[in-house]
Amino acid sequence: MTGQTPLLAVEKVETFYGNIRALNGVDVSVNQGEIVALIGANGAGKSTLMMTICGAPHARAGRITFDGTDITAMPTHEIARLRIAQSPEGRRIFPRMSVRENLQMGASLDNMQYFDQDVEKVFALFPRLKERIDQRGGTLSGGEQQMLSIGRALMARPKLLLLDEPSLGLAPLIVKQIFDAIRELNRTEGLTVFLVEQNAFGALKLAHRGYVMVNGAVTMSGSGRDLLANPEVRAAYLEGGRH
Amino acid sequence: MTAISDNTARSTSSPYGEAIRQALYAALLSAGLFFFFIGLESTQDISNRLILRSHWGVLATVVALVAIGRFLFIAFVLPAVDRRRANRGPIAVVAEKDQSFLRRHRFKIMIALLVLYPVIIVSTVGMQGSLKWVNNFGVQVLIYVMLAWGLNIVVGLAGLLDLGYVAFYAVGAYAYALLGTHFGLSFWILLPAAGIMAAFWGVLLGFPVLRLRGDYLAIVTLAFGEIIRLVLINWRDVTKGSAGISGIPKITFFGWFDFNVSSPNYIGKVFDIPTSGAYYTIFLYYLILALALLTAFVTIRLRRLPVGRAWEALREDEIACRSLGINTTNTKLTAFAIGAMFGGFAGAFFAARQGFINPESFVFLQSAIILAIVVLGGMGSLSGIAIAALVMIGGMEILREMQFLKLVFGQNFTPELYRMLLFGIAMVVVMVWKPRGFVGSREPTAYLKEARAVSSTFTKEGHG
Numbered sequence: 168m169t170g171q172t173p174l175l176a177v178e179k180v181e182t183f184y185g186n187i188r189a190l191n192g193v194d195v196s197v198n199q200g201e202i203v204a205l206i207g208a209n210g211a212g213k214s215t216l217m218m219t220i221c222g223a224p225h226a227r228a229g230r231i232t233f234d235g236t237d238i239t240a241m242p243t244h245e246i247a248r249l250r251i252a253q254s255p256e257g258r259r260i261f262p263r264m265s266v267r268e269n270l271q272m273g274a275s276l277d278n279m280q281y282f283d284q285d286v287e288k289v290f291a292l293f294p295r296l297k298e299r300i301d302q303r304g305g306t307l308s309g310g311e312q313q314m315l316s317i318g319r320a321l322m323a324r325p326k327l328l329l330l331d332e333p334s335l336g337l338a339p340l341i342v343k344q345i346f347d348a349i350r351e352l353n354r355t356e357g358l359t360v361f362l363v364e365q366n367a368f369g370a371l372k373l374a375h376r377g378y379v380m381v382n383g384a385v386t387m388s389g390s391g392r393d394l395l396a397n398p399e400v401r402a403a404y405l406e407g408g409r410h
Numbered sequence: 411m412t413a414i415s416d417n418t419a420r421s422t423s424s425p426y427g428e429a430i431r432q433a434l435y436a437a438l439l440s441a442g443l444f445f446f447f448i449g450l451e452s453t454q455d456i457s458n459r460l461i462l463r464s465h466w467g468v469l470a471t472v473v474a475l476v477a478i479g480r481f482l483f484i485a486f487v488l489p490a491v492d493r494r495r496a497n498r499g500p501i502a503v504v505a506e507k508d509q510s511f512l513r514r515h516r517f518k519i520m521i522a523l524l525v526l527y528p529v530i531i532v533s534t535v536g537m538q539g540s541l542k543w544v545n546n547f548g549v550q551v552l553i554y555v556m557l558a559w560g561l562n563i564v565v566g567l568a569g570l571l572d573l574g575y576v577a578f579y580a581v582g583a584y585a586y587a588l589l590g591t592h593f594g595l596s597f598w599i600l601l602p603a604a605g606i607m608a609a610f611w612g613v614l615l616g617f618p619v620l621r622l623r624g625d626y627l628a629i630v631t632l633a634f635g636e637i638i639r640l641v642l643i644n645w646r647d648v649t650k651g652s653a654g655i656s657g658i659p660k661i662t663f664f665g666w667f668d669f670n671v672s673s674p675n676y677i678g679k680v681f682d683i684p685t686s687g688a689y690y691t692i693f694l695y696y697l698i699l700a701l702a703l704l705t706a707f708v709t710i711r712l713r714r715l716p717v718g719r720a721w722e723a724l725r726e727d728e729i730a731c732r733s734l735g736i737n738t739t740n741t742k743l744t745a746f747a748i749g750a751m752f753g754g755f756a757g758a759f760f761a762a763r764q765g766f767i768n769p770e771s772f773v774f775l776q777s778a779i780i781l782a783i784v785v786l787g788g789m790g791s792l793s794g795i796a797i798a799a800l801v802m803i804g805g806m807e808i809l810r811e812m813q814f815l816k817l818v819f820g821q822n823f824t825p826e827l828y829r830m831l832l833f834g835i836a837m838v839v840v841m842v843w844k845p846r847g848f849v850g851s852r853e854p855t856a857y858l859k860e861a862r863a864v865s866s867t868f869t870k871e872g873h874g
């Protein structure tokens with residue numbers, strides 16, 4: 168993959184919460200058509216990186232480019248309009264809105280004409296959502312909410328899909344369904360995915376490449392397979408149960 | 411919480427025995443409580459001596475009412491509520507076609523009733539008698555319906571707690587009053603102008619509070635409402651201060667005819683009908699009805715458009731909104747502007763109806779009442795808010811009519827002084843029985859069949 172300019176390039180990014188530095192010079196790149204996983208312990212700064220890419224909060228130092236555009240200081244809603252879609256940590260679906268309305272919120276104004284077609288695609292991926300189309304988001308099960316959150320992100324026809332811990336708190340069977348869906352999207356549509364996971368085993372198996380984050384900095388990177396075989400990674404994130 | 415503990419105690423003994431026991435207990439309690447409040451009164455006699463006067467009759471009436479009320483509540487109301495709870499499954503799916511004709515066409519029926527209301531009143535109590543009913547009930551209630559629907563855009567849809575809404579009402583009223591008296595411009599030109607001016611102030615308020623939410627936002631909007639009122643009081647050169655503005659021109663019917671008896675285009679002369687003050691009142695009724703329906707129509711349309719959906723999404727989760735590409739700044743500002751605009755319309759109407767305005771009409775209590783109507787109605791539900799306005803404002807007006815209460819409570823009893831009590835009681839009742847307002851469930855903007863789950867709206871995340 169060398170020689171190609173990455174779709175997303177995060178260079179030496181530092182992000183602060185007040186005076187506390189949460190990201191400490193992070194370098195990450197995601198190429199077109201890849202699934203890239205970022206693993207790390209609780210509080211490592213994974214979600215902070217995701218949110219920094221979306222510009223909430225903005226990076227205080229370093230540079231983030233997407234598709235050749237510098238997005239470091241861009242307002243969040245403009246970044247989203249470049250078709251970076253996120254399924255954020257905690258899903259953040261709209262609980263009082265129906266499944267259909269949640270999906271409507273995901274579709275951007277420019278591609279409203281594709282709405283029906285895109286909804287059908289989401290339903291093909293997650294048939295469970297179709298059965299619950301008029302149910303309120305807040306009454307869905309955790310797995311369904313996660314599916315809705317991903318579905319809502321897909322409605323924006325993203326060039327880059329950011330997923331923050333899609334497996335959090337879900338039963339293994341549901342996790343498998345969701346990971347299968349991500350792999351399917353990547354294979355059939357060439358969708359580029361950057362996902363954050365604590366479930367290191369599942370994520371590294373799914374991803375082409377992976378990064379390991381410790382205390383706000385990337386300490387290791389490599390192909391998913393290599394990282395899975397790496398003794399340090401195994402000791403820190405894999406042994407003692409697959410989360 | 412008490413209802414739950416009641417539950418277990420109740421299931422053991424017979425409902426009537428228990429009810430009698432509780433009624434006696436309540437009677438005893440209220441007798442003790444009201445002994446000093448109602449039973450005894452200290453007044454001065456002719457020679458200015460302090461004397462005690464007793465009201466045993468009234469005390470007995472109140473105690474009896476409490477006992478009977480408690481008996482009925484325990485014996486009949488609670489079991490009925492229990493039965494209803496037991497019958498209600500955890501998730502009831504109501505199919506559209508199961509609903510009765512009345513339910514399906516309830517909006518059309520409601521609008522038809524509203525349109526026919528003056529006709530019904532005039533034909534039952536006559537032209538002159540209709541004045542009170544059309545004006546005090548019809549127009550008064552509809553003004554509050556419109557204000558509450560306008561505030562609903564800001565509070566109910568966008569979730570921005572605004573305690574200073576009356577400021578926009580004031581801006582609209584003064585805009586019409588000042589421009590109408592100084593330049594003699596017609597209401598039909600000044601109505602949109604008042605709306606635009608109020609919207610402008612809405613945006614002006616919106617900018618500094620963009621980053622605020624919840625209680626902080628509430629405090630700033632409260633202050634904003636007070637600032638506008640103080641400016642109106644103190645900017646005497648323009649607003650005439652507390653003296654207010656009088657002689658505000660009446661509205662004409664698009665210049666075709668008007669309601670000034672002395673004018674050559676007086677409605678009575680144009681149509682050759684007898685002179686009566688009721689025409690203007692009836693005209694005002696239809697005007698405010700049209701304005702209120704316009705508010706509702708715009709709200710319903712906007713909810714289906716991206717901006718309306720963005721408001722609702724904003725209320726639910728601001729961070730999610732931003733990451734979905736919604737410009738939250740613009741979204742909030744449009745909510746403030748459009749909400750304020752309807753407040754401005756209502757204000758212009760109010761000024762034209764009263765013919766006289768002063769800052770006393772725009773005190774914080776007004777904002778509180780409008781907000782209470784929105785909350786009681788169920789934050790976001792148009793029909794719920796209309797019902798709440800009818801109960802609250804109509805209830806206040808009805809209290810005025812309850813002169814017979816003087817027979818029970820004595821000649822010094824002035825029922826309209828107890829209007830705030832009505833608010834208090836309504837608040838408590840609604841919060842106990844329907845904590846999410848009269849019509850608490852939000853209707854989706856697009857649906858096939860409605861699925862309702864008891865605790866749906868409280869659940870943030872499912873378990874799965």
Ligand SMILES: Nc1ncnc2c1ncn2[C@@H]1O[C@H](COP(=O)(O)OP(=O)(O)O)[C@@H](O)[C@H]1O
Nearest residue numbers: 184187189207208209210211212213214215216
């Ligand atoms: N909104 C915030 N304000 C202050 N500190 C925060 C905030 N969000 C996260 N942090 C801190 O930043 C660090 C990284 O958090 P986070 O990115 O959520 O970690 P992860 O997603 O890897 O579990 C943690 O120490 C956390 O306490």
Ligand SMILES: [Mg+2]
Nearest residue numbers: 213214215256
């Ligand atoms: Mg996290």
